[in-house]
Amino acid sequence: MPLITEKLITLKNAWMASHITDAEFPTPLSEKGLHLYQLAHSELSTQVVDSVISPSESSLTFYPVDCHPLTIRYALVYSSYWQQEEQQQALVEYLTQIMFEADANAQLYVGFYKGKPAATGMIYTDLDEGKKVSLVSDVHALPLLNQDQLIQDMEYYLLALAQSASATVILQK
Numbered sequence: 290m291p292l293i294t295e296k297l298i299t300l301k302n303a304w305m306a307s308h309i310t311d312a313e314f315p316t317p318l319s320e321k322g323l324h325l326y327q328l329a330h331s332e333l334s335t336q337v338v339d340s341v342i343s344p345s346e347s348s349l350t351f352y353p354v355d356c357h358p359l360t361i362r363y364a365l366v367y368s369s370y371w372q373q374e375e376q377q378q379a380l381v382e383y384l385t386q387i388m389f390e391a392d393a394n395a396q397l398y399v400g401f402y403k404g405k406p407a408a409t410g411m412i413y414t415d416l417d418e419g420k421k422v423s424l425v426s427d428v429h430a431l432p433l434l435n436q437d438q439l440i441q442d443m444e445y446y447l448l449a450l451a452q453s454a455s456a457t458v459i460l461q462k
Contacts, residue, residue, distance in 0.1 A: 293417050294335050294459050297424040301413040302330065304395050308386045315386070322383025325376055330461075333426075338458045341448040348435070349400035349408055349442045360387055362406035363399050370429050397427070400443045407431050408443040412451050423451035426461035 309315045309323045354363050364384035368377040387397070394415055400408035408430040414423045425447045430439035444460070451458045 291337070293422055293457065294337075294424075296417070297413060297415060297422060297459060298335070298461065300415055301395065301411070301424055301426060302327065304393070304413070305387075308388060309383060312386065316382060318379050318382040319386050320383075322379035322381070325371065325379055326383060329370065330426075333461050335424075335459050335461045338425075338448055338452070338460050341445060341452055347400075347442040347446060349402055349439060349446070351443075351446050352399050352401065354397035354399055355389065357385075359399055360389075360397070361385055363387075363397050363409050366399065366406050366431055367409045367427060367429050369431050398443070398447060400430075400439065400446070402433075402435075402439060407433065408439045410443045410447045412447055414451070414455060417457070420456040421454055422457040422459070423455040424459045424461060425451055428462060 305326065306323055309319050352359060354360055364381045367384060368380035371377050371380060395411060395413045398410045399406050402408070409427060410425065411427040412423050412425055414421055425444070428440055428444045428447065430436045430443065433439065448458060448460065
């Protein structure tokens with residue numbers, strides 16, 4: 290794995306963990322959610338993306354997560370990655386602890402399908418030798434009949450967005 294990829298993943302994971310590890314009184318359920326998140330992400334692979342083929346029309350409407358109601362929607366959709374309800378509850382508890390600062394390197398996104406939250410994703414951006422580099426990760430969609438298409442739409446959107454601002458884009462899935 291290239292050094293920049295390792296660095297981005299480490300920074301993203303540290304940022305994701307900080308919402309629990311830096312909390313004064315994290316709940317046991319949020320700690321369990323963090324553990325499940327870290328376990329699932331330890332098994333993902335990465336690839337550098339050279340070019341993106343953007344779909345002509347997406348079925349999603351995309352929103353950056355910039356308020357708590359969107360954080361809740363992000364958490365509810367992303368938690369559907371886990372099959373067991375107990376695990377989903379732990380993930381919701383964990384993910385709803387995410388706090389955003391204006392200068393954060395991470396930006397979460399929610400994609401709405403027919404007016405309802407249906408897909409998620411994240412872009413984590415950092416500098417490497419003075420150039421912006423981005424990691425696209427946490428792309429998931431609700432288990433609907435068109436789940437694969439929703440995931441692809443979110444992935445393409447985030448990759449295109451990341452490529453417009455970064456010299457290097459890495460996809461983690």
